[in-house]
Amino acid sequence: MIVAAMLASSLAPKAAMAQGKPDLSGVWSPDEVLSIRAKANALLLNRKAAASKRDPDANCTLSGVPRLDLGPKSFKILQSPDEVVILYQDFTTFRQVFTDGRPLPQDPQPAWLGYSVGKWDGDTLVVDTIGFNDLTWLDNAGTPHSESLHVTERFHRRDKGHLDIQITIDDPKTFSHSFTVTEHARLSPNVDLTEFICLENRK
Amino acid sequence: MRSVLSASTFLFFIASAQGQWLNYPTKDAPRTKDGKPDMSAPAPRTKDGKVDITGIWLANGLKYLINIAADLKPDEVPFQPWAAALYKERRENRGRDDPNNFCLPSGTPEKEAVTSPFKVMQFPGEMLILYESRTIYREIFTDGRTIPKDFRPSWQGFSAGHWDGDDFVVETTGLNGKIWMDTNGHPLSEAAHVTERFRRHDYGHMDIQITIDDPKAYTKPWTITENPSLMADTELLESVCEENNKDARHIVGK
Numbered sequence: 001m002i003v004a005a006m007l008a009s010s011l012a013p014k015a016a017m018a019q020g021k022p023d024l025s026g027v028w029s030p031d032e033v034l035s036i037r038a039k040a041n042a043l044l045l046n047r048k049a050a051a052s053k054r055d056p057d058a059n060c061t062l063s064g065v066p067r068l069d070l071g072p073k074s075f076k077i078l079q080s081p082d083e084v085v086i087l088y089q090d091f092t093t094f095r096q097v098f099t100d101g102r103p104l105p106q107d108p109q110p111a112w113l114g115y116s117v118g119k120w121d122g123d124t125l126v127v128d129t130i131g132f133n134d135l136t137w138l139d140n141a142g143t144p145h146s147e148s149l150h151v152t153e154r155f156h157r158r159d160k161g162h163l164d165i166q167i168t169i170d171d172p173k174t175f176s177h178s179f180t181v182t183e184h185a186r187l188s189p190n191v192d193l194t195e196f197i198c199l200e201n202r203k
Numbered sequence: 204m205r206s207v208l209s210a211s212t213f214l215f216f217i218a219s220a221q222g223q224w225l226n227y228p229t230k231d232a233p234r235t236k237d238g239k240p241d242m243s244a245p246a247p248r249t250k251d252g253k254v255d256i257t258g259i260w261l262a263n264g265l266k267y268l269i270n271i272a273a274d275l276k277p278d279e280v281p282f283q284p285w286a287a288a289l290y291k292e293r294r295e296n297r298g299r300d301d302p303n304n305f306c307l308p309s310g311t312p313e314k315e316a317v318t319s320p321f322k323v324m325q326f327p328g329e330m331l332i333l334y335e336s337r338t339i340y341r342e343i344f345t346d347g348r349t350i351p352k353d354f355r356p357s358w359q360g361f362s363a364g365h366w367d368g369d370d371f372v373v374e375t376t377g378l379n380g381k382i383w384m385d386t387n388g389h390p391l392s393e394a395a396h397v398t399e400r401f402r403r404h405d406y407g408h409m410d411i412q413i414t415i416d417d418p419k420a421y422t423k424p425w426t427i428t429e430n431p432s433l434m435a436d437t438e439l440l441e442s443v444c445e446e447n448n449k450d451a452r453h454i455v456g457k
Contacts, residue, residue: 025326060445061304062338078326082230085324085331087340092219092308094333094340102232105223111441113338115223131223192344195357199307199445 012102012160015078018203021159022123025165026077027193028069028185032092036169036181043175055142060198062093062112065129066167069183081191084118089193097127106131107197112136125155138169146173147157161187164171204344225436229258232435233406242407247371249325254369254455256330256403259322259439260315260431265314267429271385271413274427286390286420293388301383306444308337310382311375312397312413319442320434323401328366330371334441341374350377356393358382371401384415392419407433 013024032182041047068075073089082100097118108115108131115131129151138145156165163185170178233244243412247255266273272280281346282290293300309317328346343362350361354377361377381394391397395417402408409431417422 018225062441078324078331080324080326080328083324085333085340087331087342092340093338096333098224102227104226108223112443112446113441192351194355195359197308197358199305 015160017063017081021076022125023079024077024084024125024155024157025164027074027076027188028163029147029188031067031184031186031197033140034072034181034183035141035143035145036066036070036139036167036179039179039181040138040143040175041167042180043177045174045176053142056137057198060091061135063091063140064124065113065132065138066094066153066165066169066183067137068093068095068113069165069167070139071183071185072195074188074191074193075185079135084127087193089196090101091192091198092196097125099125110134110188114149116149121154123156127151129153130201144174145169145171148173163187188201223345225387225440226436227438229435229437235410239405240433241431242405242435244281244406246403246405252402253366254373255325256401256409257323257325259320259340259434259437260382260409261320261434262318262429262431264317265318267385268313268318269385269390269425270387271313271316271427272425275391277427279425280389281422282426283420283422286392289390292384298388300381301386301388302381303306303383303386306337307381308339308358308385310391311341311360311362312379312411312415313384314341314359315319315399315411315431316429320437322439330373333439335442337444356380360397367400369402373401375399388439390420391415392417394419409433 017023019087037109044178068088068090075089076087080084084097084099086097088094095113095116097116099118104117105115109134112133114129116127116129118125118127123154132147132149134145134147137143148171148172154170154173156164165183166180167183168178233241235241235294246398249255262268297390310325314334315321317336320335324331328344330343330345332341334416341359343364345364349363354361356377356379358379360375362375364371375397378391378393378395382391384391395415398414400412411431412426413429413431414424414426415421
């Protein structure tokens with residue numbers, strides 16, 4: 001990262017919410033399209049199963065987690081005391097992250113984007129997500145996963161203009177042990193998300 | 204005239220299976236003695252005194268999804284001649300070309316009539332609507348911004364909202380001209396200006412008064428009112444049209 005190129009204002013102190021928690025709100029753009037394939041490959045229990053198949057996104061279903069975080073498209077975070085909402089430019093879809101203390105569901109119906117709850121660990125929002133179907137890719141490179149996937153995303157707003165997302169993949173049916181990658185995103189202050197309808201762009 | 208369900212109407216019944224937070228109690232809901240949400244309790248208000256329209260809402264049945272003009276007499280919809288002809292054609296071929304058949308989005312103002320819940324959330328600078336149907340969102344900006352010059356016309360358009368007394372008024376332009384306002388096929392052109400007035404009467408009930416000002420498709424503005432109810436103690440499900448759209452090839456129309 002070229003720190004010198006960043007706007008001085010983006011290095012200003014991060015905003016705080018009324019409850020004293022950091023305010024993660026804003027439109028964020030990943031610095032680069034992050035592939036987790038390199039780390040994942042070494043841990044795959046069954047390399048054959050990981051042979052790349054047709055990209056599920058080509059069916060205009062709902063992509064997946066953490067794939068939606070990894071770019072290239074932007075996402076927007078909106079934050080209320082009980083819930084953090086992540087709006088994705090891709091698919092014009094969203095995730096609800098409940099921060100009201102409710103537990104993760106037990107044996108949930110598998111879903112494309114899973115079920116998410118969040119809690120604060122100091123200044124970091126820790127989001128736990130389970131309950132995935134096994135139809136999505138973890139990243140654009142086609143890294144597979146099972147329904148046992150547990151994704152932990154640690155959202156940390158380093159300063160006003162920078163958000164780090166430390167993503168831990170835990171899927172004992174697919175990988176020999178869990179592993180972590182870190183996504184860096186920067187604030188896009190004067191940008192709105194635009195409607196993106198997958199079907200209209202499917203060629 | 205008796206309404207005929209178009210085939211596409213049934214697409215809205217494709218529901219996800221059991222979700223997980225469907226019985227989670229809604230925070231701060233007023234309760235009756237038996238513990239149920241008190242739907243006739245006063246409408247809550249936000250700290251600044253405005254009516255709080257947040258919550259999960261659901262259209263009361265299929266009425267306005269099938270026909271947005273269900274409460275009007277047929278001759279009360281002020282069609283331009285081409286729009287009348289198109290509407291007639293769509294009725295006669297039973298909605299064969301309804302974008303919903305192909306998992307394209309519902310546009311403004313159809314979304315709130317879809318018989319899947321939608322969740323209204325309020326944040327500084329915007330009202331957000333999360334729709335269970337298609338797992339899609341709509342942002343309604345309340346920070347005074349106007350439609351960007353380079354706005355690309357879309358299914359949901361560009362929406363700005365403001366308060367008029369207790370009404371939350373949403374003005375939408377920038378629509379793409381492909382929208383069917385209902386499964387009957389009332390058209391909406393790219394010239395449309397849609398005004399929605401969200402008016403929460405009490406805890407459990409809201410009116411959405413919708414005014415269609417679309418001089419290209421209609422000779423004068425016209426207004427209808429929908430009446431969604433609050434769904435307490437639940438949460439949205441994930442719904443993915445393309446996951447299981449087996450219907451499209453059967454919707455051959457006539």
